Amino acid sequence: MPVSNKIKNFMEQGSWIRKMFEEGISLKRQFGEENVFDLSLGNPVIDPPQEFFSKLKSIADNPISGMHRYMPNAGLLETREAVAGQLTDETMIAFTANDIIMTCGAGGALNVVMKTLMDPGDEFVIFAPFFVEYHFYADNHGGSCKVVPPDRNFLPDLDAFRDAVTPKTRGVLINSPNNPTGVLYSSEVLSNLCEIIREKEEEYGTKIYLVSDEPYRRLIFDNLKYPHIFDHHVRSIVATSHSKDLALPGERIGYIAIHPDCPDKQEIIDGMVFCNRTLGFVNAPALAQHLVTSLQSVTVDVGLYERKRNFLYSKLTDMGYSVVRPQGAFYMFPKAPIDDDVEFVDKLKEERVLAVPGTGFGLPGYFRLSYCLKDETIEGALPGLSKAISQYS
Ligand SMILES: Cc1ncc(COP(=O)(O)O)c(C=O)c1O
Known part of the structure; x- marks a missing residue:
């Protein structure tokens, strides 16, 4: 077979x-x-968007020598600076290029995060309904996902969440706005989740990372403002991409952003850079990084x-x-x-x-x-x- x-x-x-x-x-x-x-x-x-094609043309007309070569595994400095600048504007938290790793889409980012955080047998808590690949991504790295059911509005059942967190829980993975429901987690929902995370960290003496898979972050309606996880938990990591906000799913470009004040931040970043390399991604596509550098505020x-x-x-x-x-x-x-x-x-x-x-x-x-x-x-x-x-x- x-x-x-x-x-x-x-x-x-x-x-x-x-x-x-x-x-x-x-x-x-x-x-x-x-x-x-x-x-x-x-x-x-x-x-x-039109800005993407203008930038593509401008790069083709004025190629930068060496732009297609290997680069640091975390990605181009100017691209990470641009992402950090955009996140600083959105969150009012001071991100630097050191807090950012460019990845092969959100899927690549999630694999890097899970591989870095999990030992075999460790768990991530996820919330139904969920993006089906989560189970497979966790398994890639010897871990597994524990599923929490939703309430009738597709928000987490908090009692079930409390029961799902165990000493093996390394991360809690959320996806808002959500695929498949389109539901956005409010600040209140995030705050309730994080209160339970901290309660469980205390109970088990563990460190639990809140990981937010947010490729749809910019696609929100009704003049809503996006509630960022960084306001709610210091051990927080965003895994995202430009697959949806710039309509570039085929270009495989995304990033990881870690809370600038996350304890043990440098150790985690070093681990993630290593995993980006050894999962075989090596680095996010060079041309796509050049393209999205100046498109951080475009949607x-x-x-x-x-x-x-x-x-x-x-x-x-x-x-x-x-x-x-x-x-x-x-x-x-x-x-x-x-x-x-x-x-x-x-x-x-x-x-x-x-x-x-x-x-x-x-x-x-x-x-x-x-x-x-x-x-x-x-x-x-x-x-x-x-x-x-x-x-x-
Ligand atoms: C919730 C969710 N996470 C991650 C991904 C993967 O995105 P990417 O194409 O950036 O890898 C998708 C793609 O549809 C998705 O819906």
Whole structure:
């Protein structure tokens, strides 16, 4: 058997989005591209902002000698200074380039953080519904994830969180705004979580890191201000990317930022730089680092996603779906009208609408719809969504 049993099993568990992608291809072949409405993928259809292309052209016209060579594993100094400057502006906490490591996207950043912090058998606490890769990332480094269920608004159940933290807990991983719910954690939620973290640190005599996976940080609506974790816990680390805020998922560019006052900071940074190198990333892509240096305050048109959120939310609730109104990112996580979310997603497929069952995010009974798509795709899905729910009412 060429593939290990463990990986075969993981592939089975983590295959929902890919499965939908493949079924989409087959349905499109059968019914024509324009007659299949694929709301299963979080791959933004919008292009990066104009500033990105101007910068790309300017670099191509004026190449910097040596710019494609190896560099320090933490990344280019000027890029880390730019990221630190932006974070200082946003948080009013003084970050320096030393607090930043450039990474291969948020996925790369999370692997570096987990590898640095965990010994075999250690745990990260995560919150359902979650980005499915978390379990696999933890396993990459001999650890595992412990899942905390949500309340009815997809916020952490604090009692269950308290029970989930053990002496083996090295980190608590949050994702806000959230994939798949679009829910944003308020300062109050962060404060409650961190109070429990500190209570548990005291009880067990351990150090617990709050890690925030925030590739959707800039995609928030309703004029909300982003509540940063750095205000709530000194042992805090952000793992993020420009995959969504600059629409650059294919360029694999992101970063890690550690709280400037984190105890043992230098030891952790040295560990993370080592892991960035030895996981084989070596350093984040050089060209992408040059490009994002001057784009730290630039974001895609968030209003566009907000309009799509408003449109889809109002249509779904009119149809009778129960949906928590997303405050950011570009996903919605409606309740399926039957308990079996996989069966309901199959029903949607019969209507040529592709969605991902909540089971794929550790929360059965719901399904995820993406709206980082063309208006025609979202509009085209509406009759199928309506017909599917009407069969159960
Ligand atoms: C919650 C979450 N975390 C991490 C990632 C990975 O992002 P990146 O493409 O920057 O690795 C994604 C991508 O969709 C995501 O939704």
